[in-house]
Amino acid sequence: MHTTVATPTAFPAPGVFAVSQRVTLLCATPGASIHYTTDGSTPTAASPAFDPYQLPVLEAINDGDLGTTSAYTIKALALKPGMGASDVATFSYTIERRAKDAYVSQEIAAGVHMILDYDDTKMYLLLGSERAMLIDAGLGTGNLRAYVEPLLGGRPLDVVITHGHPDHIAAMGQFQDRYNVYMNHRDLPLVQRFVEHMGYQIDLEQIEDLREGARFDLGDRSFTVYEVPGHSPGCVVLLDEASGLLIAGDAVGSNRPTITDSLWMQMPGMSPIDEFLSALQVFRAKVGGAIKQIVGGHNDLPIYGETYLDNLQQAAQLLVDHGEDVLVPSLRPTDAWQVVVGDRLTDPNWAAINVSKGRCLSAPPQQIAALSNLQLRHAALQPGFHPSQLAYTAEADAAATSATIVATVMSSRYHSLLVNGVPATSGAGYQAPLVGPRTTFEIAVTAPDASTTCVYTLVVAKPG
Numbered sequence: 001m002h003t004t005v006a007t008p009t010a011f012p013a014p015g016v017f018a019v020s021q022r023v024t025l026l027c028a029t030p031g032a033s034i035h036y037t038t039d040g041s042t043p044t045a046a047s048p049a050f051d052p053y054q055l056p057v058l059e060a061i062n063d064g065d066l067g068t069t070s071a072y073t074i075k076a077l078a079l080k081p082g083m084g085a086s087d088v089a090t091f092s093y094t095i096e097r098r099a100k101d102a103y104v105s106q107e108i109a110a111g112v113h114m115i116l117d118y119d120d121t122k123m124y125l126l127l128g129s130e131r132a133m134l135i136d137a138g139l140g141t142g143n144l145r146a147y148v149e150p151l152l153g154g155r156p157l158d159v160v161i162t163h164g165h166p167d168h169i170a171a172m173g174q175f176q177d178r179y180n181v182y183m184n185h186r187d188l189p190l191v192q193r194f195v196e197h198m199g200y201q202i203d204l205e206q207i208e209d210l211r212e213g214a215r216f217d218l219g220d221r222s223f224t225v226y227e228v229p230g231h232s233p234g235c236v237v238l239l240d241e242a243s244g245l246l247i248a249g250d251a252v253g254s255n256r257p258t259i260t261d262s263l264w265m266q267m268p269g270m271s272p273i274d275e276f277l278s279a280l281q282v283f284r285a286k287v288g289g290a291i292k293q294i295v296g297g298h299n300d301l302p303i304y305g306e307t308y309l310d311n312l313q314q315a316a317q318l319l320v321d322h323g324e325d326v327l328v329p330s331l332r333p334t335d336a337w338q339v340v341v342g343d344r345l346t347d348p349n350w351a352a353i354n355v356s357k358g359r360c361l362s363a364p365p366q367q368i369a370a371l372s373n374l375q376l377r378h379a380a381l382q383p384g385f386h387p388s389q390l391a392y393t394a395e396a397d398a399a400a401t402s403a404t405i406v407a408t409v410m411s412s413r414y415h416s417l418l419v420n421g422v423p424a425t426s427g428a429g430y431q432a433p434l435v436g437p438r439t440t441f442e443i444a445v446t447a448p449d450a451s452t453t454c455v456y457t458l459v460v461a462k463p464g
Helices: 144-151 185-198 273-287 305-326
Strands: 009-011 024-026 033-037 068-079 089-097 104-109 112-116 122-127 132-135 157-160 180-183 207-209 215-217 222-227 236-240 245-247 293-295 337-341 351-355 371-376 391-395 402-409 416-419 429-433 438-446 453-461
Touching (some): 024 033, 122 144, 180 185, 185 207, 222 273, 273 305, 273 351, 293 305, 305 337, 305 351, 371 438, 371 453, 402 416, 402 453
Parallel strands (some): 391 453
Antiparallel strands (some): 033 068, 068 089, 112 122, 122 132, 222 236, 236 245, 402 429
């Protein structure tokens, strides 16, 4: 008698969900094919074969503005030549879609309320001992202000928008006649576009510019703003250094495993991945490993800060080093591609970046000759580092006799790194003498092709 193929299983397990889900079918028998139906009929060998890059989608669709409940049944059969067919597995799902004007919330930590709109877009209401802060304004059409104000307990409120995409700004105009609303002005063109095309009621002149270094003091906790452009030109994140909580919007993406989330970088106007890798490295160098948890615009649960960021940075580095050879089809949307680190089915800190082929890097990998970060220990660069900015200045202490330069090369496959003609190691401190009131350093990077070179200049001055 033939051995029987293992019965298929499904991820996520059957249950009730609020938004669309993508279902992964699995079989413990190596080499087995899985055939399935979504109409409740019994699958056969002629039924569609499961494709891990084209997942069955359980759609959540509103009835106009009203909520809906939809039931789905997937049946699956696993087959392998020379073995008996598996039992037929049945997986039943219910999608309970909220009305477009509905909001729900939960307190995920002391004084941290996660508010969800009908599409499960996340907003965060932070209640301090003296002030409150609302981060982002969702996609919903309801009265968010009326939902938030009873939770304030009389505290003054500031509203912070992490970036200008439509699922983060819809209700921000509701707050502008009474509260200060902040957003990085680099994203004003995005907001203008959605005001024009989606009818959002937002006064662009009443949006206060939000830049790196701004602080929001809530009394018993405070948050510092950092700019991490990429997903949009004006993406910001907010860090509570005391607790290690980072509220990141979409700046570092999301990794929900069933909706198959990622860092979306595939749309026009988003940064090349080499520029994003630099922005991520620069940000992480500034905060020095202080991030313990990340909450963002779409994750259902916090993710472990440094581990997830390590995986995200590794994903970006793979693409910079090896180009489109590391890409696989994106699971959502299916017309994009992505680079993935970790197993989304088993690793809570897996990371993926969506890109569009042909425009995801600023140059072919062999020709990337750039730094992704440049630091001078114990002194700040002017202006702040960006890989396309080639000239910098810094001021050292009057008594300093040497400077330690840390130059990180964009490509880990770089041919050479020279500081004033002397070989240096990417990411390692290079100590050089300071001679006179001004010392000039030339930092030359040669790409993997051994011929493309870029030279950065750093002038270190001493007062007096």
